[in-house]
Amino acid sequence: MNADVLVAGVLTGGLYALIGLGISLVFGVLGLMNLAHGEFVIGGAYLASVLVIGAGWDPLLVLPLAMLAMGLLAYPLQRFLLTPLLRGGKAAPLVATFGLSLLAQALFQGAFGIDPKALTASYADSGFSLFGIRVQTIYVIGFGLTVVLCAVTHVVLTRTRAGSAVRAASADPGTAAILGINVDRVYAFTLAGAAALAAAGGVVTGIAQSFSPTSGLPILLTGFAVMALGGIGSVSGVLAAGVVLGVLQSVSVALFGGGWRDVVVYLAFFLVLSLRPQGVFARKAAA
Amino acid sequence: MSAPLPRRLAPGATLLLVVAVCFVATPQLSGGSLDLGVTILCYLAIAQAWNVLAGFAGQMSLGAAAFVATGGYTTALLMARASVSWIWALPCAALAAAALAALLSVPLLRLRGDYFAVGTLAISIATQALISNWQWAGGASGLTLPISEVPSGGRLFQLAVVVAAIGAAVTLYVRQSAFGLRLAAIRDNEPAAAGLGVAVFRHRLAALLLSSAITGLAGAVIAFQFIVVSPDGIASVNWSLNAVLMTVVGGAGTVFGPVLGVMVVYYGLTRELQDQQTFSEVIEGVLLIAIVRFTPQGAWPVLCSLARRLAGVRPVKPAERAGSATSTAEPSLEIV
Secondary structure (H helix, E strand, C coil), X not given: CCHHHHHHHHHHHHHHHHHHHHHHHHHHHHCCCCCCHHHHHXXXXXXXXXXXXXXXXXXXXXXXXXXXXXXXXXXXXXXXXXXXXXXXXXXXXXXXXXXXXXXXXXXXXXXXXXXXXXXXXXXXXXXXXXCCEEEEHHHHHHHHHHHHHHHHHHHHHHHCHHHHHHHHHHHCHHHHXXXXXXXXXXXXXXXXXXXXXXXXXXXXXXXXXXXXXXXXXXXXXXXXXXHHHHCCCCHHXXXXXXXXXXXXXXXXXXXXXXXXXXXXXXXXXXXXXXXXXXXXXXXXXXX | CCCCHHHHHHHHHHHHHHHHHHHHHHHHCCHXXXXXXXXXXXXXXXXXXXXXXXXXXXXXXXXXXXXXHHHHHHHXXXXXXXXXXXXXXXXXXXXXXXHHHHHHHHHXXXXXXXXXXXXXXXXXXXXXXXXXXXXXXXXXXXXXXXXXXXXXXXXXXXXXXXXXXXXXXXXXXXXXXXXXXXXXXXXXXXXXXXXXXXXXXXXXXXXXXXXXXXXXXXXXXXXXXXXXXXCCCCCCCHHHHHHHHHHHHHCCCCCCHHXXXXXXXXXXXXXXXXXXXXXHHHHHHHHHHHHHHXXXXXXXXXXXXXXXXXXXXXXXXXXXXXXXXXXXXXXXXXXX
């Protein structure tokens, strides 16, 4: 065990936090478990791959475009499919997002094939030394991006008018609607925002690792683990949870070997879910 | 229940008749159709087990695969490592799956709604990951059953018929009994059910154990059919997904919904579109979305009301139905 392992864990954890943030946002505001979030992430990576692999662009230049595109795709999805379902009951929207996830996997497979792809960049595999600790460049970039996006999300939610509308719709959609907030639009913007965050995570994932049409599920579960650990609707909790999970994973890989990295995450997730459904880092119960 | 005794026994008698017909017809069937039959019946058993848990008891599980894997691996380990005969391996598979469910019930039953769904999903993925790392059970490449000991052909088909019939019998029981009514009460309004004296935890646990045991049995039959159990085959998340898909398409919370769903999804889609897997997945995804969007109660109830309308029967108003249900439910809602 050395500092390299810990730092690598912290940096990977940043990526997990980015993935968990969107899930937490959607569940916090809409009360929806989005089983298609993993496909939002992979979708972002695939969208970016069109320009990166096809036209040779730099992945980080494509990142904002991928975020925008995923947001635009997610908006009508929420507005015309999921919001009407949310009024019906609990199981229907969950099953619908599950259907979306199947559909998206099939579309990825049809459009891009089943072979794993990666977003090529000069900084994908390179590393450098930081205070004597070896780090991988892409994970440093990813961590920085996560911190920035978490900060932006936090500021938007707490300091802007749009953020107030989101929080109002989250607390009490009925009253928010009476006060003139267009709840349907707020919901759609929330999913669009979450999808954009997912796409950012997807591009970074795509640079750091390879991805295939079925990569979404483990990503989804990692995201759920982050949300369960961090508590719902808490941006700083999500960031802390991502880092904890990343460290836990890289320490267990160092101790037990690579096969155990996912087992540890899922077991930690399950333990937290059963012992503290409201999250370890959350102060007030949201479940 | 107020229905006269012969009418209450009719569904069970019909089920026995169907099983008998399947047994008699077995020698007439070709090897290919027997194999197809086993596949469909296993899907049916898993879908029915899921229906008991999610449709009747309202606990959306995404973890059927964990119990399929437990049943399959228990069978494989007992037969390959301990030379146990399949007759004994089969009940052990059901017991092992129920034991896993009992073990997990402590944390799992604290969860409600979406949390339960995600918790079960995590369990099924964790099971798959654990099995891949478990070298004694064959690790990632899996375990081969002793092929000469495994039931095959007609006997395997009959076994699958029995397992699916057990699933159907449990569904019928849940549909008709006070136990099922109490489950439905918990599903529809847990605080109210608890207030009326329904032991919520015990009923949710019973539904989970029953459902897991049936799923484990199906897992054993799948192990017999596959011969090789592996993390990517018998522990694949697809089992969970198909259980949800088939039941929701057919109609969750109904007896015939899963039967219809399995036929439509497996026979209509998976098999017909086997050569175009991508296309078949697209259709499955769209179908699932369309069903929950336009007929959230599934295809079977819609077909039933269509048939009733065609026959000119006045549809039963929900209020009347609810009224009769409460009147029959009252005497059976004892304090438990």
